Amino acid sequence: MTEPRTVRIVVADDHQLVRDGFAELLDTQPDFTVIATASDGAEAVRICKELRPDLVLMDVRMPRMDGIEATRQLVGLGSEAPRILVLTTFDLDEHVYDALRAGASGFLLKDGTAERLFDAVRVIAAGEALLAPGITRRLISEFATQRPVSPASSASLRSLTPRETEVLRLVTEGLSNLEIADRLTITEETVKTHVGRVLSKLGLRDRTQAVIAAYESGLVVPHRA
Amino acid sequence: MEASPRALAVVGSTLAVLGLAEVFARAAIGRLDVESALVLALVVVGSTLPMALSSATTAALLATAASVLSLAGFHLLSVASAAAVLICLYRLGGSPDRTRPPRYFAIALATPFLVLALIGPSPPSSEWAALTVVLAALAPVAAIGGIAVQAGREVQENRAARQVIADTLVDHTARGERARIARELHDVVAHHISMVAVQAEAARLAVPGLPAAGAQRLSAIGDTAREALVEMRRLLGVLRDDAGVDVADRHPQPGLDQVTELVDDARESSGCPTRLILRGAPIALDPHVELVAYRIVQEALTNSRRHAAGAAVDVELVYADSELRLRVRDNGPGPNPMAPLGGHGLVGMQERAFAVGGTVRTGPAPGGGYSVHAVLPAKLEDLA
Numbered sequence: 001m002t003e004p005r006t007v008r009i010v011v012a013d014d015h016q017l018v019r020d021g022f023a024e025l026l027d028t029q030p031d032f033t034v035i036a037t038a039s040d041g042a043e044a045v046r047i048c049k050e051l052r053p054d055l056v057l058m059d060v061r062m063p064r065m066d067g068i069e070a071t072r073q074l075v076g077l078g079s080e081a082p083r084i085l086v087l088t089t090f091d092l093d094e095h096v097y098d099a100l101r102a103g104a105s106g107f108l109l110k111d112g113t114a115e116r117l118f119d120a121v122r123v124i125a126a127g128e129a130l131l132a133p134g135i136t137r138r139l140i141s142e143f144a145t146q147r148p149v150s151p152a153s154s155a156s157l158r159s160l161t162p163r164e165t166e167v168l169r170l171v172t173e174g175l176s177n178l179e180i181a182d183r184l185t186i187t188e189e190t191v192k193t194h195v196g197r198v199l200s201k202l203g204l205r206d207r208t209q210a211v212i213a214a215y216e217s218g219l220v221v222p223h224r225a
Numbered sequence: 226m227e228a229s230p231r232a233l234a235v236v237g238s239t240l241a242v243l244g245l246a247e248v249f250a251r252a253a254i255g256r257l258d259v260e261s262a263l264v265l266a267l268v269v270v271g272s273t274l275p276m277a278l279s280s281a282t283t284a285a286l287l288a289t290a291a292s293v294l295s296l297a298g299f300h301l302l303s304v305a306s307a308a309a310v311l312i313c314l315y316r317l318g319g320s321p322d323r324t325r326p327p328r329y330f331a332i333a334l335a336t337p338f339l340v341l342a343l344i345g346p347s348p349p350s351s352e353w354a355a356l357t358v359v360l361a362a363l364a365p366v367a368a369i370g371g372i373a374v375q376a377g378r379e380v381q382e383n384r385a386a387r388q389v390i391a392d393t394l395v396d397h398t399a400r401g402e403r404a405r406i407a408r409e410l411h412d413v414v415a416h417h418i419s420m421v422a423v424q425a426e427a428a429r430l431a432v433p434g435l436p437a438a439g440a441q442r443l444s445a446i447g448d449t450a451r452e453a454l455v456e457m458r459r460l461l462g463v464l465r466d467d468a469g470v471d472v473a474d475r476h477p478q479p480g481l482d483q484v485t486e487l488v489d490d491a492r493e494s495s496g497c498p499t500r501l502i503l504r505g506a507p508i509a510l511d512p513h514v515e516l517v518a519y520r521i522v523q524e525a526l527t528n529s530r531r532h533a534a535g536a537a538v539d540v541e542l543v544y545a546d547s548e549l550r551l552r553v554r555d556n557g558p559g560p561n562p563m564a565p566l567g568g569h570g571l572v573g574m575q576e577r578a579f580a581v582g583g584t585v586r587t588g589p590a591p592g593g594g595y596s597v598h599a600v601l602p603a604k605l606e607d608l609a
Contacts, residue, residue: 021423024431089412089419091458111422111454113447114430116531134494174496 006030007125010051011037012044012070013059013087018110022057025114032121041065045073048082055125058104059087060095068099075103075205083206085124091135097143105208106131107139130207133174137211144215156202157217164201165219167194171207172214230279236312237276244269244305261301268295272306276313281320282330285313289334296341296357307360311367318371321378328372335364408461415457422450445572452573481507481515481542484522488540491526498537499526505544511605517577518542518551518601521585524574525553525597533557533595547603548583556594560587574599581605 009032011022019037026032035051038044041058042065048056056074060067067086074081086099086107096107105127108120123131130136160168170180177195181188195207204210214220245266252262271291275284288310296302317331342361425447429440485501492499510518522540529538536557543550571587574597578585583601590596 015420017420018423021420021427024427028430089415089454090461109454111419111451113451113531114426117426134496138494 006033007055007121008051008053009034009055009057009121010044010047010053010082011057012039012041012062012067013037013057014039014062015059018059018087022117025117026121028114029118032118041067041070044070048074049077052080053082055083055085055121057087057108057121058084058099060093060099066095067104068095068102071099071102071104083124083127085120085131092139092142094143097139100136100140100208101212103205103209105206106136108132127206128178129176130171130174130211136208137172137174140211140215141220144212157213157219159201160198164194164198167191168198168210168214169220171195171198172211172220230277233316234277237273237309240273240276240305240309241270244273244303244309247303247305261299264295264299265301265303268292268299268301269303269306273309276309276316281313281317285310285317285331285334288313289337292360293337293341296338302356302360304356307356310360311363314364314367315371318368318373319375320371321375328368328375331368331371332365335361335368338364411457411461415454415461418450418453418457422447422454425450448573481510481518484519484540484542487519487522487526491530491538495530495534497535500537500539502539502541503544504541507544508547508603510549510601510603511581513605514549514581514583514601514603517581517583518549518599520577521551521574521597521599522553524571528597529553529555529557529595532561536594549601549603551599551601552596554590554594554596556590556592559589559593559595 009026011019011026011034013019013022016039019039023034023037026034035053036047038047040062044056044058045065047053058067058070062070071084071086074084081103084099084104086096086104087110088096088107089110090096091109100107105124106120108117108131112120120131123129157165166184167180170183175183177188177191181191184191195210198204199206199210202210202213204213248257248262248265248269251257251265252259257265268291272288272295275287278284278287288306292302292306292310295306314331314335317334318328320328338357338361342357425443429435429443429447432439435443488499488501526538526540529536533555534557536555538553538555541550541552541554543552571585574587575585578599578601581601582605583599585597585599587595587597
């Protein structure tokens with residue numbers, strides 16, 4: 001499960017305590033290396049274009065350019081773009097939702113334990129599962145329903161085969177590839193193929209975007225009123 | 226400021242008496258013959274007593290009719306009757322009745338006297354002439370005077386009502402403003418506490434050569450900061466609700482009723498089988514005890530989620546004698562021998578239980594997994 005090479009990380013936060021603290025923590029792990037820190041969104045984008053990290057820890061609120069705009073710009077780099085893990089103090093933050101929609105892969109509370117931080121970085125870097133599926137789904141379902149359903153996403157959903165729609169639904173429930181393989185009694189490899197096809201058919205970056213698309217298109221309806 | 230019926234009755238009767246006295250005096254000094262005296266007496270009664278009637282319109286109508294008839298037909302009027310007419314017209318003009326417009330009717334009732342004054346008496350009599358002219362002048366004044374006073378009263382009432390509305394609006398805005406300020410303060414405080422947590426973690430892991438005791442303490446500091454943030458997030462929910470709404474604390478301290486919610490939340494967010502088992506007849510517990518029980522379940526569930534992700538969890542509440550026995554058990558990997566002791570909010574659980582006279586035991590569960598076992602007294606009076 002561990003990556004053969006180390007995950008190259010950039011930490012972007014306007015508070016030095018957070019930058020230094022997280023950098024120190026991450027550097028204690030053999031599979032991580034922090035290559036740079038940034039104190040606002042613009043600096044983060046510049047550094048990422050130059051150094052091409054694998055993952056960026058991005059604070060949502062920063063001066064000059066905030067985490068949402070920086071995410072948007074980084075995602076625009078296409079296949080060269082790093083994965084983005086959003087940092088926040090509040091768990092039901094609409095800004096976090098906006099960052100997810102802009103292309104971030106997951107979010108993390110700043111006050112979590114070190115173990116949680118390491119786990120989050122590994123999950124996002126691997127891309128096999130949603131990070132903190134329960135909380136992420138709750139956030140998405142809370143805010144997705146406040147936005148109007150976009151007809152474009154409903155249309156592209158129809159291009160999925162029944163099996164692919166089934167896989168998408170299970171991804172939206174927060175299941176990892178392994179869990180989906182168990183549920184549908186197929187191999188993990190097959191699940192990965194299906195997920196890959198779903199993402200490319202819908203033009204989505206990762207599973208988090210798939211969950212957002214599912215809620216926003218109305219494919220999945222939150223059951224908590 | 227409508228005159229009371231009793232006052233009107235008194236004034237009316239007094240004027241009647243005065244008027245009759247006047248008639249009698251005039252008749253006595255030979256200025257009035259018997260017929261005229263009788264007519265005048267009737268007019269006096271007919272113009273003064275109606276004042277006591279509850280309807281201002283009828284009173285004014287009768288007083289005016291009696292006086293006009295007397296002036297036009299008999300060229301006679303007593304001073305008392307004149308006074309009565311003026312009083313009735315003033316009262317009619319100032320009546321607060323809005324359903325019919327009686328006020329302007331008062332002005333109408335003043336006009337016959339003007340007409341009479343203009344037409345002139347026949348035969349002319351200086352006393353008659355003087356009284357008619359005076360009445361013609363004063364009647365409209367009385368009517369308009371009444372109208373003016375009532376109008377002034379209404380302006381006063383409107384002003385008072387507008388003030389009350391303005392005050393309420395200011396109060397409402399102030400409350401909304403306070404809620405906004407409270408939210409901002411909350412954000413600032415939450416940020417600082419977050420920093421404490423980050424620092425504690427960084428120190429715990431990244432300081433070289435830190436002894437185990439130090440790591441333990443830092444772990445406890447981090448846990449406390451995280452607990453504080455959980456409470457702050459709940460506070461933020463209350464502040465969001467409160468912005469602009471006058472509401473007493475809508476989020477009372479949780480008790481055992483809310484444990485079902487905790488279990489549901491845990492089941493939903495972890496996706497693992499989580500059961501709530503109740504045994505024994507539920508008895509009423511001291512609210513402090515209920516709160517402690519809730520917090521213990523909350524902490525235990527959080528720990529299970531964190532350290533035994535994917536494991537099934539049982540939350541068992543047993544009501545027995547005068548105590549509540551509470552057990553949260555998971556079938557995960559069990560306690561980590563490498564983990565620093567005293568972290569993970571266990572100290573907090575023990576302190577809470579101790580504060581209400583109960584006990585908490587944590588450790589490996591028989592058959593594998595981790596177990597949190599608490600025994601709490603039902604009532605605080607059971608403390609020695």
